[in-house]
Amino acid sequence: MTAPSLEVVDLTKSFGRKRPAVRGLTFRYEGRGAIGYLGPNGAGKTTTLKLLVGLLRPTAGRALLNGSDPAVDRKEALWNVGALVESPEPYPTMTVFQALETVGALRGLSPDDIDTEIDRCHDILELPGLGYRTGRLSKGELQRVVLAAALMGDPPVLILDEPTSGLDPAERVVVRSLLKKLKRDHLILMSSHQMGEVTEVCDQLLFIRQGELVARDSVEAVLGRIRSRDLEIEFSEPVTASQLAPLRGLTDRVEPVTDRRLRVTFDGTLARRAQILDACRTIAPVVRFSEATMALEEAYLDIVASTPAG
Numbered sequence: 246m247t248a249p250s251l252e253v254v255d256l257t258k259s260f261g262r263k264r265p266a267v268r269g270l271t272f273r274y275e276g277r278g279a280i281g282y283l284g285p286n287g288a289g290k291t292t293t294l295k296l297l298v299g300l301l302r303p304t305a306g307r308a309l310l311n312g313s314d315p316a317v318d319r320k321e322a323l324w325n326v327g328a329l330v331e332s333p334e335p336y337p338t339m340t341v342f343q344a345l346e347t348v349g350a351l352r353g354l355s356p357d358d359i360d361t362e363i364d365r366c367h368d369i370l371e372l373p374g375l376g377y378r379t380g381r382l383s384k385g386e387l388q389r390v391v392l393a394a395a396l397m398g399d400p401p402v403l404i405l406d407e408p409t410s411g412l413d414p415a416e417r418v419v420v421r422s423l424l425k426k427l428k429r430d431h432l433i434l435m436s437s438h439q440m441g442e443v444t445e446v447c448d449q450l451l452f453i454r455q456g457e458l459v460a461r462d463s464v465e466a467v468l469g470r471i472r473s474r475d476l477e478i479e480f481s482e483p484v485t486a487s488q489l490a491p492l493r494g495l496t497d498r499v500e501p502v503t504d505r506r507l508r509v510t511f512d513g514t515l516a517r518r519a520q521i522l523d524a525c526r527t528i529a530p531v532v533r534f535s536e537a538t539m540a541l542e543e544a545y546l547d548i549v550a551s552t553p554a555g
Contacts, residue, residue, distance in 0.1 A: 247311070249325070249401040249432040250275040251297065255306035258292055265304070266292040267456040274449070279428040281443035281464075282436040284453035285549060290436040291331060293453070294406050297434075298328045310402060327395035328404045332388060332411070337380020341372060341390055344379055345397060352398040359397075366393035369423055384411040392420065403427065405435040409442065421446055440545035444468060454549050467548070474513040475537035476521065479506045480529040491524040508537060 252273040259265040267289040274280055284290050295301040297308045299315030299322065307314055313322035335344035342363060349359035366372065370389045373382060379390060388411045395403060408424070409417045424446045427433060437443045443450065444464050452460040460467075474497075483504035492499055495517060498510040511517050525531050 248276045250309070250311055251402060251404075251432065251434060252309040253293070253297070253306065254309075256293070256296060256303055256308055257305040258296055258301060259304045265456050267296070267453075270306070270453075270456075270458055272451060272458065272461065274432060274434070277428065277430055277432055278449065279424065279433040279435065279447040280449045280451060281447035282434060282451050282453065283438065283440065283443060283545065283549070284436075285438060285546075288453045288549075289456040290438075290453060291406055292456075294328070294330050294404055294434070294436060297404055298323060298326065298330060300330065325400050326402045326404060327397070327400040329392055329395040329408060330404065330406045332391055332406075334387060334391065335379045335394075337378065339379050340376050341379060341382075342375035344390060345375075345394055348394040348397045354398055362397050362399070366396055369396075371419055385413055385416050388412055389416065389420070401431055403431055403433045403435075405433065407437055408435055409437075409439075417442070452549055460548055474510055476509050476511065476518070477502070477506065477533065477535055477537045478509065478521075478525055478531065479533035480525075481505070481532050482529050484529050488528050491527050492521065495521050495524055 250273070253270045256267060256270040257265050258267050270293060282290050282293070292301065296303055297310060297315070299319040302316050307316065310322045310326050315322035335347070339347070345363045345366065346359055349362055354362060363375065367375065370393050372389055372393060373386045377386075379387060382390065388409075392405075392408055395405065405424075409420050412420060421442065424433065424435070428446070428448070433447075435443070435447070444467075447464055449463055450461065450467050451458060484507075486501075489499055489507075492509065496509045496511045500508045500510075502508055509521065511521060522531070522534055525534065
């Protein structure tokens with residue numbers, strides 16, 4: 246099989262006389278890896294994914310999956326594609342097994358292969374019992390079941406709309422870990438508005454605002470542009486103000502959060518970041534040293550708001 250690919254060319258979708266939901270989108274990815282599709286609610290992320298999987302027909306332009314156009318032949322275009330768009334839910338009277346069995350049959354899998362795939366998905370996603378009715382599952386359990394449905398048959402292309410929506414922190418860890426493994430031999434396009442999560446999983450980023458692509462680059466390059474100037478540091482034991490003397494001259498501001506946690510502001514360079522870490526290790530054992538989450542989210546919002554469209 247040739248390398249998996251997805252492509253959109255001048256893709257536009259309008260609904261009546263309103264501003265187009267997406268306008269003039271063009272991008273192409275081929276091979277393996279994960280692409281994060283970022284933007285605020287209403288930016289056009291889900292509309293783009295619906296166009297890619299043939300749930301909507303474009304007003305202009307086209308979308309291609311492995312070279313096939315879902316608007317022309319949806320079955321052919323989706324044959325090697327797993328999709329999770331707007332969390333489709335199985336009939337509530339179906340068991341987990343029946344829901345996944347139905348998807349496997351639609352993919353043309355044999356009964357033996359269906360059983361094998363259900364067992365595989367059950368293990369990697371820690372699914373609830375296969376005999377449970379889907380209508381009785383929690384939101385997080387149901388989200389894992391519909392994600393498992395997208396993975397049935399191990400399709401090389403995965404299109405995932407907010408794949409960790411509704412999951413608790415432990416479930417998010419499971420899914421993020423799985424996606425990082427899958428991207429080694431799959432092509433994944435995942436939409437999200439959570440900058441931290443996407444940068445952990447993805448290799449490339451696309452930013453969309455008001456239906457238009459406003460930025461695209463590697464995760465490394467984007468993080469270089471928006472590198473946080475705020476760090477959160479946690480020590481294994483309480484520290485006093487006098488113990489923080491090694492940080493003088495390295496930071497612009499030191500703000501105690503608790504007796505063991507600090508938030509510091511600095512110039513954002515990697516060299517100074519390393520110096521701060523070294524200094525902290527002389528104060529007390531460091532158990533956490535990371536970019537402040539809010540700073541990362543604020544940087545993302547800055548990219549979406551300030552980058553010119555086109």
